[in-house]
Amino acid sequence: MSTQPAMINRYRWYEVISIYAGIFLFLTFILAPFVEGFLVSLKPLGLLFSSPYKFWPENGSFAAYRTMWVSVPGFARYIFNSFFISIIVTGIVLILVIPASYAFARFQFRGSGLLLGAFLAVNMFSGAVLLIPLFRLMRSFGVLNTYFAMMVPGVAFLIPTAIWLLRTYMMRIPRELDEAAFVDGASHFYTLRRVILPIAMPGITVVAITTFIGSYAQQFIFALTFNSKTEYMPLPVGLFAYFGRQEVIWNELMAASFVGITPAIIVIFFLQRYLVSGLTAGAVKQ
Amino acid sequence: MNVQRSTLIFAWILLLPAVLYVTVIVAYPLLDTFILSFTDASLKKTTNWVGWVNYEKIFNTTFAEVIIRTFVWTFFSVAIKMIIGVFGACMLNAAVPGRALFRVLTMPPWIVPMAIGIFMWGWMYNGQFGMISGVLQNWGIIDGPIAFLAHGSTAFWATIITDVWIGVPMVTLYMLAAMQAVPQDLYEAAWTDGAGRFYRFRRITLPLLIPSMITMSMLSLISTFNSFDIIWILTQGGPNGETTTMIIDTYRTAIGSKKYGEGAARAVLICIFLSIFCVAYFRVTSRLSAGESNR
Secondary structure (H helix, E strand, O other), X not given: XXXXXXXXXXXXXXXXXXXXXXXXXXHHHHHHHHHHHHHHHHOOHHHHOOOOOOOOOOOOOOHHHHHHHHHOXXXXXXXXXXHHHHXXXXXXXXXXXXXXXXXXXXXXXXXXXXHHHHHHHHXXXXXXXXXXXXXXXXXXXXXXXXXXXXXXXXXXXXXXXXXXXXXXXXXXXXXXXXXXXXXXXXXXXXXXXXXXXHHHHHHHHHHHHHHHXXXXXXXXXXXXXHOOOHHHOOHHHHHHHHEOOOOEOHHHHXXXXXXXXXXXXXXXXXXXXXXXXXXXXXXXXX | OHHHHHHHHHHHHHHHHHXXXXXXXXXXXXXXXXXXXXXXXXXXXOOOEOXXXXXXXXXXXXXXXXXXXXXXXXXXXXXXXXXXXXXXXXXXHOOOOOHHHHHHHHOXXXXXXXXXXXXXXXXXXXXXXXXXXXXXXXXXXOOOOOOOOOOHHHHHHHHHHHHHXXXXXXXXXXXXXXXXXXXXXXXXXXXXXXXXXXXXXXXXXXXXXHHHHHHHHHHXXXXXXXXXXXXXXXXXXXXXXXXXXXXXXHHHHHHHOOOHHHXXXXXXXXXXXXXXXXXXXXXXXXXXXXXXXXX
């Protein structure tokens, strides 16, 4: 970057202004719901349902962040469930995907291209399309209304992206390393475990993070359909607890939402570089 | 020879767990959906083979309308996502102070659990107390409150906008990465020749970006076609079924009314559409990469 002429990136004042105006417009669309949600969480419930509309909360307070734990005592459990489900799902995905990606990255055999295509095709079907047979399958496994019912289908739909990302990463590891190990008499399995795994660690980290985020974000439909036990509900379904019989406790719902997304926000700030590379690796031409 | 065979066996051992898993959880249910669609499966104990009855029923109901609506909904959602995403990527690609921070601020809709973002939109769309109706009234653009989710036409667009909002970060970051993959020396050469910023964008950035745009819009097409959470939480397909897409209708028939057979027939139709998209996607991307290597 430093060697290129700096002149090319120099903007005139009106260009700078229009760029910032464009960014402002764009980020307003992206962040408006969060701003509104946060302001709602500060408003007392009575003020919330008053006309005319006021943007800024008058006599706002953080009271909802305290009372939310009282109105829905199970809320901490829902956050725990979300994390628990996502961590186990990520673990299972990694166990299945690391060997498979290595096989796709290294060994060409008849049908390997077709098999990879079949894996990627899984991406096309969301869980929603296969809900009926999945429901029957979970019922015959006897796991309806357990954690497993929410974990098992989730894993399958996260495998394709994970394989694609990790295969791309492993293909960049020089083949000579495998061959050198092999010449030294190492077995295939030993090579994978002692040579490839340590080098592939950054790629595995990216896959783990994107899988975790995917699982954390996509628990809704399986939890809605395969589980009716309150104690196993993950966050997205658990939030419905703030929908009372008569009215929704909106300020507490929003407060609870912010408490629920804090982990995700922390993840963004610390791991954003990994996230972007995870999103774009393999997708953009290499 | 012996070495090769052991390698092959090793490759299959590595692949087997993932293959088995996906076979049981995806391939078998796919087959089961197909079989179920020809039966009258429901909560009752017995299940009978009914042939094409479920498919005939679909076309006697309003399902044709639902199919058209799904396509219109998907088309607008993908188109708006692409426009806003490319716009956002152009802005974030500009070398202005603070752009690292702006990039991070783009991510929340993608990273936050979908349901939470949707709840926030649900409140924004509220006619009496929500931000959109409120701000528009304060500015005098509209006279009275509009409950966006209560009327068919506004609810249709409201669900699209929320879907766009969830999809835009992905498109933006993807297009941004594609922009940054454009070789810098092309710009420098054009700059040396006296080409202006807009000219450089139109003649260098845009043409090199088109393959990525096509790839992204096809990926986006597939995920948008499958979109369930947004409509389900905001409107459950209402009012008067004006936001009922194929997925919503399938869910309602199969899980809501427990008519597994009829639901399965709908799911099979969705699978057929998805397979068409899928084949088109592979065709297009392989042609694009072939064109890439010819250059």
